[in-house]
Structure formats: structure tokens, C-alpha cells
Amino acid sequence: MLTDISDVVFCENRERTEQIPVGLTSFDSRLGTFPILNRPVAEFTFENRENRKLLIHCVTDVRVAVPCGRCLTEVPTDIHLVSDRELSLEEGTVREEEMEDISYLSGWNLDADRLIYGELLMNWPAKVLCKQDCRGICRVCGQNLNEGDCGCEKTERDPRMAAIQDIFNKFKEV
Numbered sequence: 782m783l784t785d786i787s788d789v790v791f792c793e794n795r796e797r798t799e800q801i802p803v804g805l806t807s808f809d810s811r812l813g814t815f816p817i818l819n820r821p822v823a824e825f826t827f828e829n830r831e832n833r834k835l836l837i838h839c840v841t842d843v844r845v846a847v848p849c850g851r852c853l854t855e856v857p858t859d860i861h862l863v864s865d866r867e868l869s870l871e872e873g874t875v876r877e878e879e880m881e882d883i884s885y886l887s888g889w890n891l892d893a894d895r896l897i898y899g900e901l902l903m904n905w906p907a908k909v910l911c912k913q914d915c916r917g918i919c920r921v922c923g924q925n926l927n928e929g930d931c932g933c934e935k936t937e938r939d940p941r942m943a944a945i946q947d948i949f950n951k952f953k954e955v
């Protein structure tokens with residue numbers, strides 16, 4: 782959905798707030814596809830500061846299903862986004878060097894979904910766990926160890942295996 786903000790761009794010191802529904806239903810990146818579980822509404826404030834700066838402020842809360850880093854169970858994860866963008870206005874246009882960063886603007890239409898996608902990318906949680914003491918899955922049989930032990934437990938406790946697993950985990954986190 783595009784929102785026309787030319788009224789702010791062309792009116793000195795005008796400030797306007799608008800609630801914009803977010804149209805994203807999933808977050809797709811090279812990390813995978815993550816369903817968005819809520820219907821976020823973003824509160825945007827647009828401000829023209831003395832015809833020199835255009836400020837775009839945005840706040841929203843997005844709830845995303847992210848797999849637990851150990852057992853892969855989907856965890857509903859709330860991501861609070863606060864974004865502040867500042868663009869230089871020169872004769873009613875944005876300075877050239879800032880253009881590549883503003884794919885969320887087409888002319889003076891704001892693509893809120895695109896801006897929020899970029900914010901999600903920058904604020905993506907590093908590690909999500911279903912619970913702090915999640916026991917993960919057995920690497921031998923694939924059983925979710927939160928649901929009970931499996932017969933492979935002796936192997937898991939073997940210190941040599943543990944060392945190999947540490948290496949495996951480090952590799953995974955890269």
C-alpha cells in the first residue's frame with residue numbers, strides 16, 4: 782500500500798501522523814520464510830523541518846513465528862520496531878546520495894511494507910528459544926527431547942560426542 786506524503790514534503794513545518802496497516806503476511810529472507818501472526822498497524826509521523834529535512838518516524842509491533850534454535854518448534858516472537866529516517870530536502874527532492882537507501886519511496890509515495898521489511902531485517906532476533914532450558918532434538922534419532930528422553934541418551938553424554946557437537950553448533954551459528 783502506498784501513502785502519498787507530498788503534502789508534508791511541500792509544506793514547510795507540516796507534521797502529520799497516520800496509522801498505516803502493514804500488508805506483510807510473512808517475512809521472506811535468505812534465512813527462510815517466517816509467517817507474520819498478527820495484523821500490525823504502524824504509526825507513522827511525517828515531519829517537514831524548515832523545508833530542509835523530511836523526518837519519517839514509525840512504530841509498530843510485529844509478531845513472527847520463528848523456529849526455536851534448538852528444537853525447531855515455532856515460537857511466536859514479538860518484535861518491537863522503532864524507525865527514524867531523516868532525509869535531506871533540496872528544492873523539493875531528496876539528495877542523490879541518499880537515493881539507494883530509500884527504496885521505500887517511489888516519488889513521494891511511501892511504501893510502508895517495504896520500510897518495515899527493512900526494519901525487520903535489521904532487528905531480526907539473533908537467537909530464539911522456545912524456553913531457556915530447551916533440550917533440543919536428539920541428533921541421532923531426531924526426537925524432541927522436551928517431550929521425553931530417547932534411547933540414544935548415553936551417546937549424547939559421551940564427552941567425545943559432546944565435543945563434536947560443540948563444533949557442529951559453532952559451525953551452524955556462522
Ligand SMILES: [Zn+2]
Pocket residue numbers: 849850851852853854910911912915916917
Ligand atoms: Zn526448543
Ligand SMILES: [Zn+2]
Pocket residue numbers: 919920921922923924931932933934
Ligand atoms: Zn535419540
